[in-house]
Amino acid sequence: MRLGGKVAVVTGAGSGIGRAIAQCFAAEGAKLAALDLAQDTARQTIAAAEGAGHRAYGVDVADGAAVAAAFAQIEADFGALDVLVNNAGVQSAPGDGSEQLLKTGQQIIHMEDAAFARIMAVNVNGVFFCTREAARRMQRGGGAIINMSSIAGLSSQGTIAYCASKSAVLGLTRASARELGRFGIRVNAICPGVIDTPMTAEIPEAFINTLVSATPLGRQGQPEDIARAALYLAGEESSFVTGQWLSPNGGLVMC
Ligand code: NAP
Numbered sequence: 116m117r118l119g120g121k122v123a124v125v126t127g128a129g130s131g132i133g134r135a136i137a138q139c140f141a142a143e144g145a146k147l148a149a150l151d152l153a154q155d156t157a158r159q160t161i162a163a164a165e166g167a168g169h170r171a172y173g174v175d176v177a178d179g180a181a182v183a184a185a186f187a188q189i190e191a192d193f194g195a196l197d198v199l200v201n202n203a204g205v206q207s208a209p210g211d212g213s214e215q216l217l218k219t220g221q222q223i224i225h226m227e228d229a230a231f232a233r234i235m236a237v238n239v240n241g242v243f244f245c246t247r248e249a250a251r252r253m254q255r256g257g258g259a260i261i262n263m264s265s266i267a268g269l270s271s272q273g274t275i276a277y278c279a280s281k282s283a284v285l286g287l288t289r290a291s292a293r294e295l296g297r298f299g300i301r302v303n304a305i306c307p308g309v310i311d312t313p314m315t316a317e318i319p320e321a322f323i324n325t326l327v328s329a330t331p332l333g334r335q336g337q338p339e340d341i342a343r344a345a346l347y348l349a350g351e352e353s354s355f356v357t358g359q360w361l362s363p364n365g366g367l368v369m370c
Pocket of ligand 1: 126127128129130131132133150151152153156174175176177202203204205206237241263264265266306307308309310311312313314315
């Protein structure tokens, strides 16, 4: 059991990559605090997870006060916190110009303020709020924080707000790794390629096929491909790794 006795918080645990990470961690002995916008989907994740003692929480990670209250509750429920996976994220929001992007290749000029702000609020502010709450508690005994960035954070593939937010996640990762290392807290990022989840179901199949044909390993990734990377970064095997990113992307992006 690579995470035996560890308490792991996973955000966005009710779907796709977050669900796969939560279930992989539970199979490796972790106790789960599964967070999602809808508590019900997080509940479904823990219901299907191995082991016992998991709990589900409904919280919007973009709401700093709600995040603080959720982490206080997690501390009361579990008494400790060892691993945080900042996985919750959105790639689109109403008014973000993604429809125009598909039709004309132009999106920036159509992006509305509220859409840009919402994508940044979930993907960046959410990582900051959860990292701050976790670090306050991990300072006592160390821990591992894993931030979900994207190949969009390494390249220009994606909408403007999504690329900006996922690049910002890499900056947050490096800055927090530098500051928190002295407490035995490691902070790393994962930059997934194109993974088969409800998020990518929004993307036209023809475009996915173009990406797959440009991928040396010749397939779309599965959520479990990312869960195995998260397991490595959460456990002892990566005990000298911090401030880094790992990109399971089948070779689509190399840098
Ligand atoms: P997904 O299937 O859409 O799952 C994301 C989960 O996060 C959903 O359960 C969603 O809830 C939840 N969520 C969204 N906003 C939230 C908020 N404000 N507070 C709490 N939970 C929230 O997406 P995924 O593909 O698994 O993506 C997971 C992460 O990987 C994201 O950060 C994404 O950017 C990143 N990523 C994905 C890919 C890919 O190809 N799939 C590639 C690179 C990076 P609702 O469903 O209720 O909105």
